[in-house]
Every structure is written in C-alpha cells, then in structure tokens.
Amino acid sequence: MIQVQGLSKSFGKVKAVQNVSFSATDGQITGLLGPNGAGKSTILRMLYTLLKPESGSAQVDGFDVSQSPIEVQRRIGVLADARGLYSRLTSRENIRYYGRLHGLTGESLENKINSLMQLLDMQSIADRKTEGFSTGEKLKVAIARTLVHDPQNVLLDEPTNGLDVMSTRAMRQFILRLRGEGKCVLFTSHIMQEVAALCDQIVIISHGEVSANGSPDDLRRQTGHENLEDAFVAVIGSEEGLE
Amino acid sequence: MMNKILVIFQKEILDNMRDYRSWMTGLFWALFGPLILGGMIMLLGSSIRENVDESLVLPVLGAENAPNLIAFLEQQDVIINPAPADPEAAILSGDINVALIIPPDYGEDFSAGETAKVQLVFDSTRQSAMVDINRAQNLLEGYGNYIGLLRLSLRGISPEVMRAIQIEEVDTATPQSQALIFLSMLPYFIIFAIFNGASPVITDATAGERERGSLEPLLINPLPRGWIAIGKMISAMPFATVNLIITLAGFAAVFRFLPMEELLGIQIGLDIGTLLAVFLICLPIVFLACAIQTLIASYAKTAKEAGTYLPFIGLIPSLPGLALAFLPVKPELWTMLIPTFGQQILINQFLRAEPISVLNIVVSAFLTIILSIVVTFIAIKLYEGERIITGK
Numbered sequence: 001m002i003q004v005q006g007l008s009k010s011f012g013k014v015k016a017v018q019n020v021s022f023s024a025t026d027g028q029i030t031g032l033l034g035p036n037g038a039g040k041s042t043i044l045r046m047l048y049t050l051l052k053p054e055s056g057s058a059q060v061d062g063f064d065v066s067q068s069p070i071e072v073q074r075r076i077g078v079l080a081d082a083r084g085l086y087s088r089l090t091s092r093e094n095i096r097y098y099g100r101l102h103g104l105t106g107e108s109l110e111n112k113i114n115s116l117m118q119l120l121d122m123q124s125i126a127d128r129k130t131e132g133f134s135t136g137e138k139l140k141v142a143i144a145r146t147l148v149h150d151p152q153n154v155l156l157d158e159p160t161n162g163l164d165v166m167s168t169r170a171m172r173q174f175i176l177r178l179r180g181e182g183k184c185v186l187f188t189s190h191i192m193q194e195v196a197a198l199c200d201q202i203v204i205i206s207h208g209e210v211s212a213n214g215s216p217d218d219l220r221r222q223t224g225h226e227n228l229e230d231a232f233v234a235v236i237g238s239e240e241g242l243e
Numbered sequence: 244m245m246n247k248i249l250v251i252f253q254k255e256i257l258d259n260m261r262d263y264r265s266w267m268t269g270l271f272w273a274l275f276g277p278l279i280l281g282g283m284i285m286l287l288g289s290s291i292r293e294n295v296d297e298s299l300v301l302p303v304l305g306a307e308n309a310p311n312l313i314a315f316l317e318q319q320d321v322i323i324n325p326a327p328a329d330p331e332a333a334i335l336s337g338d339i340n341v342a343l344i345i346p347p348d349y350g351e352d353f354s355a356g357e358t359a360k361v362q363l364v365f366d367s368t369r370q371s372a373m374v375d376i377n378r379a380q381n382l383l384e385g386y387g388n389y390i391g392l393l394r395l396s397l398r399g400i401s402p403e404v405m406r407a408i409q410i411e412e413v414d415t416a417t418p419q420s421q422a423l424i425f426l427s428m429l430p431y432f433i434i435f436a437i438f439n440g441a442s443p444v445i446t447d448a449t450a451g452e453r454e455r456g457s458l459e460p461l462l463i464n465p466l467p468r469g470w471i472a473i474g475k476m477i478s479a480m481p482f483a484t485v486n487l488i489i490t491l492a493g494f495a496a497v498f499r500f501l502p503m504e505e506l507l508g509i510q511i512g513l514d515i516g517t518l519l520a521v522f523l524i525c526l527p528i529v530f531l532a533c534a535i536q537t538l539i540a541s542y543a544k545t546a547k548e549a550g551t552y553l554p555f556i557g558l559i560p561s562l563p564g565l566a567l568a569f570l571p572v573k574p575e576l577w578t579m580l581i582p583t584f585g586q587q588i589l590i591n592q593f594l595r596a597e598p599i600s601v602l603n604i605v606v607s608a609f610l611t612i613i614l615s616i617v618v619t620f621i622a623i624k625l626y627e628g629e630r631i632i633t634g635k
Contacts (some may be wrong), residue, residue, distance in 0.1 A: 011633070045632075048463050049463065050459060050462060050463065050629075050632050051629055051632070051633075052629065070465045070466070070467070071465075073463055073464060073465035074465045076463070078460065078463050080456075080459055080460050080463075082455075082456025082457075082459060082460075083456070083460075084452075084455060084456040084457030084458070084459060084460045084461070085457065086254075086258055086457060087455075088258050088261040088262060089254075089257070089258060089261075093254075093257070097250070097254050098464060100247075100250040101247060101250055101251075101461075101464040101465070101466060102464065102465060103246075103247075103465075129261075142460075145460075
C-alpha cells in the first residue's frame with residue numbers, strides 16, 4: 001500500500017515534481033504514465049527513499065519515507081532502470097548479497113534464492129559471473145534480487161526498457177503474477193500500450209504534475225474518447241515523448 | 244549493525260579480489276619503494292666505493308719537466324698517463340676528469356727557489372669528477388707544503404712558524420649516519436604504498452559503483468547509508484595493510500640481500516622488532532588513508548575523476564618524508580600533532596635506533612585516528628546527501 005500526498009521536488013530552478021498525490025493499493029497494478037522527463041523516476045526515487053521530498057509526504061504500508069526510511073526499505077522491492085549488477089559476482093552471489101543486506105541468512109536465504117531461480121528459469125546461469133550476460137539474463141538476476149526479501153510493495157522503473165519482444169512478454173506476465181500474489185505493484189512507463197494492457201489504475205504525469213488519475217474506464221469516460229491512446233493524448237495535450 | 248557492515252565488507256573483499264588487475268597495480272606500488280631504494284643503493288654505493296678504492300688516474304702534460312713531482316705522485320699511488328694534446332677539450336667532452344699541465348719553465352723556477360707554477364685543468368660543475376679533482380688538488384698542495392717545509396728547514400727556520408693555527412677536523416658523521424640518508428627516504432615510500440594499496444579498492448567501491456549504476460539499488464537496502472560507507476572503507480584496509488607488509492618485507496629484503504657492507508661500508512639491519520614497531524606505528528595511517536580516499540571517491544562523479552585525485556592524495560602526506568631525507572627535524576611534540584608527519588619522524592627514529600618517547604607515539608597515533616574519524620564522518624555525511632546519487 002503506497003500513499004502519496006502533495007509530493008514536490010525541485011533540482012535547482014527545475015520543478016521536477018509538483019504537488020503529486022495518488023495511492024496504490026495491494027493486489028493492484030498502478031502505472032505512472034508520462035512522457036520522458038515528466039518526473040516519473042523522480043517520484044519513484046522519493047518513494048524508495050533515495051531522494052528527500054521537498055514538501056508533501058509519502059507512506060509505504062503506513063511508514064513515512066522521510067521519517068522511517070529503513071522501515072520503508074524493508075517493505076519495498078525496487079527494480080531500478082539501471083540494473084546495477086556486480087559483474088565480477090555470479091548471479092547467486094548478487095542475489096545473496098541483497099538477501100543478506102535484508103537480514104536473511106543461512107538455509108532460509110539459500111532456499112529462497114533457489115526457488116526464485118526456479119521461478120525465473122535461471123538455473124543455467126546461477127553460478128556464472130554476470131559479466132557478459134544478455135539484457136534478458138541481467139533482468140532475471142535483477143528481478144530475483146528485487147524479490148529476495150519477499151517485499152509487499154514492488155516498484156519498477158521502466159521495467160521493459162530495452163527488452164526484446166519475448167523478454168517484454170515475460171516481464172508483463174511476471175507483473176501480473178505479482179498482482180496475483182496480492183502485492184502492491186507500482187511501475188513507470190512511457191509506453192501507452194503497456195500501461196493499458198496491465199494497469200488497474202493509471203496515473204498520468206506530465207510536467208511534474210498529475211494530469212489524470214483513474215482506471216482505464218474512468219479515463220475513457222473523463223475524456224470522452226473510446227480509444228485509450230486518444231484519451232492519453234487528450235489528457236497530456238500532446239503526443240510528445242509517448243510511444 | 245556489525246552484521247550488515249560485515250556483509251558489505253565481505254562482498255567488497257570478494258569483488259575486489261576477483262579484480263586482479265587493479266589490486267596487482269596496487270601491489271606494484273608496494274614494491275616500488277624497495278626496488279627504487281635498492282637500485283639507488285647499488286648505483287650510488289658502487290660509485291662511492293670505486294672512487295675511493297681505485298688509484299687516481301692523472302693525465303699529465305709535460306711530465307718530463309718535473310721528474311721529482313711525478314715520482315712523488317707515483318709514490319702516492321697515482322697512475323700517471325700522458326695527457327691529450329688539448330686537455331681542456333678532453334675535459335669538456337668528458338673523456339677525462341682532471342689534467343695536470345707542467346710548463347717547461349717549471350724546473351728553472353723550482354731550482355731558483357721561486358714559486359713554480361703548474362696548471363690543474365678541471366670542470367668544477369661536474370659532480371662525478373669532484374672526487375678526482377679534490378684528490379689531485381690535495382696531492383699537489385701536499386707536495387708544495389712538503390717542499391716548502393724542507394726549504395724552511397734548510398734555512399734554519401722551524402716549520403712551526405708557518406703554522407699559526409692548526410685545524411683538527413672532528414667529523415661526527417660515521418659511515419653509518421651517512422648511509423642513513425637512504426633510510427630517511429623509507430617513510431616516504433611506506434606511506435605512499437599504504438595509500439596506493441587502498442585506492443583501487445576505494446575507487447571501485449564508491450565512484451566505480453555509482454558509474455556502473457549499482458550504487459543506487461544498493462542504497463535502497465534497509466541499512467543506514469553510513470554503514471555502507473563504513474563497510475566499504477574498512478574493506479580497503481586489508482589491501483592497504485597487505486601493501487604495508489609487502490613494502491616493509493621488501494625493504495628488509497633489500498637490506499638483507501644487497502651486500503650493504505661492500506656497497507656502503509656499513510651494515511643496516513631491519514630486524515623483526517624494528518619491522519614490527521614500524522608496522523604498528525603505520526597502522527593509524529592505514530585508517531587515515533582509507534578515510535581520506537573514501538571521502539574523495541564519494542565526492543568525485545566518476546571513477547576516472549577519482550583516479551585523477553587519488554595519486555596526489557597519496558603524495559601529499561608522504562612529501563614531508565622526502566624532505567626529511569635532506570632537512571633533519573627534531574622529534575619534538577608539535578611534529579607529532581601532524582598526522583603522517585609524526586609517524587615519519589618516528590619511523591626514522593626506529594631505523595636509527597634512537598631513544599623514542601612513548602608520549603610521541605601515543606600523541607601521533609591519537610591525532611591520526613581523530614583526524615581519520617572526522618574524515619570518515621564527513622564521508623558518511625556525503626553518503627547521506629543526495630549528491631551521491633545525482634552527482635550534483
């Protein structure tokens with residue numbers, strides 16, 4: 001469960017995020033849709049405690065991101081745009097490192113790693129160094145690392161960026177699976193089809209502000225466009241930066 | 244808390260041990276000092292010995308004009324060679340170090356009891372020729388004094404008349420203390436090795452991580468960022484310490500296996516006790532080196548940028564040590580207040596087997612540790628800020 005109220009953030013004179021409010025509930029997929037540079041990643045970075053909000057607040061399962069960042073970090077799994085794997089460590093060592101940083105140890109950690117590897121069908125790359133992995137293989141390691149502590153809230157920054165068709169399909173199925181497990185899934189994207197296909201709730205961001213918020217049906221109704229794509233364009237005001 | 248710092252520490256050690264090339268570079272710096280010092284001792288030592296042991300070779304033009312002088316020189320173990328026709332040109336071109344010219348009217352003046360002139364040709368700016376020049380000058384002056392004294396005696400005058408004062412030279416420099424100039428350079432190399440052992444690890448763990456995009460996901464894990472900074476910093480300490488040990492072992496090997504007795508005329512021993520003392524004195528510097536470099540690496544935007552700062556950072560604290568080789572500084576308490584400078588003086592004292600004040604050791608270690616803690620604290624503050632993520 002993620003709640004955001006009046007969140008703002010500037011970098012110098014640039015107002016990256018202004019007065020953003022929304023909430024993402026458990027068992028639902030919430031998509032932050034917006035053109036490149038709209039402020040989606042900045043919102044996510046504030047939610048996963050890397051950046052401090054200038055004003056407004058955000059809570060994850062009731063814990064404030066500024067007041068109790070560690071409690072928030074325990075409850076979120078983040079797949080950042082930059083995967084950031086350690087190329088001299090094997091897949092297993094990469095996942096184990098994050099597991100240990102979350103306080104997991106011993107047999108329970110190893111069991112968890114093995115079951116994630118089975119789920120993601122990555123046993124063949126389990127004990128290879130990640131240097132030279134394909135984009136899809138790196139993604140699998142990064143996903144396993146994100147989920148090793150079984151977080152209730154999963155935040156994904158442009159999860160299908162740079163993936164081929166097969167990997168994109170696998171990624172989408174994975175997101176749906178997380179919803180099936182009752183997780184709160186929040187992801188950013190600039191791809192309309194993707195958001196339309198997956199999301200229960202869509203938050204449209206442009207120029208750092210929320211321009212529309214609701215279910216796909218709500219958006220169609222609000223804008224009077226049957227086609228979601230036309231609805232998005234009507235909300236944002238231009239097609240710039242969308243795919 | 245300790246557990247998670249340990250997790251960071253273990254991962255950094257594993258990660259960096261697999262990065263052979265960068266820690267091998269660090270290791271090279273550990274051997275750099277002993278190799279340079281060993282090479283210098285070999286070169287300088289052998290040139291000093293050669294000059295003292297070998298007979299002076301003196302090219303002479305007009306040797307036939309002064310048979311007695313030549314006989315005197317030959318008695319003093321000088322090898323007389325015929326000089327080239329143009330001695331000045333030969334000296335300019337570096338073929339000979341010094342030449343003696345005896346003019347034809349020498350014999351006439353000498354027999355008449357007048358001052359007979361000889362010419363000594365040399366280039367006083369040539370350091371390598373100075374030994375030969377001084378020896379030739381001394382021998383000629385010696386001969387002149389000897390003849391002068393004989394003439395006074397013949398006239399019935401006591402030679403004492405000529406000596407209003409007599410200079411007795413008391414040189415306190417033992418051969419050992421001259422050779423200790425070499426030892427004074429040791430602290431410089433030791434501190435340099437410590438800094439360079441830590442720098443590849445620290446660059447990779449902070450600036451390198453940010454560059455590869457792995458720092459951001461790491462900072463989302465549920466632990467205070469300060470612990471991450473501390474874990475990364477202490478993971479460089481074993482590398483710096485290993486470099487310290489290797490450098491000390493290298494110096495011990497140089498002093499043990501080079502024929503010091505033959506080269507410098509003295510025996511320098513770095514016994515286990517001295518090595519251990521120097522090692523312990525340097526341990527606070529390991530802390531300081533890791534702390535300073537963590538600070539720099541968390542400030543730099545990229546590994547490349549960090550790489551441009553770090554060699555200078557290692558150089559600055561080791562410079563006083565280089566100066567110590569030429570400007571002796573007394574081990575007063577104020578010098579111990581300057582981190583790394585105090586240790587360099589202490590190392591010198593240990594090598595010279597001088598009495599050492601325990602207070603000095605304690606003060607220097609204490610101040611270095613305090614400074615390291617302050618620097619670590621600033622590095623943690625940088626880690627906690629947003630600059631570490633945005634780079635701005």
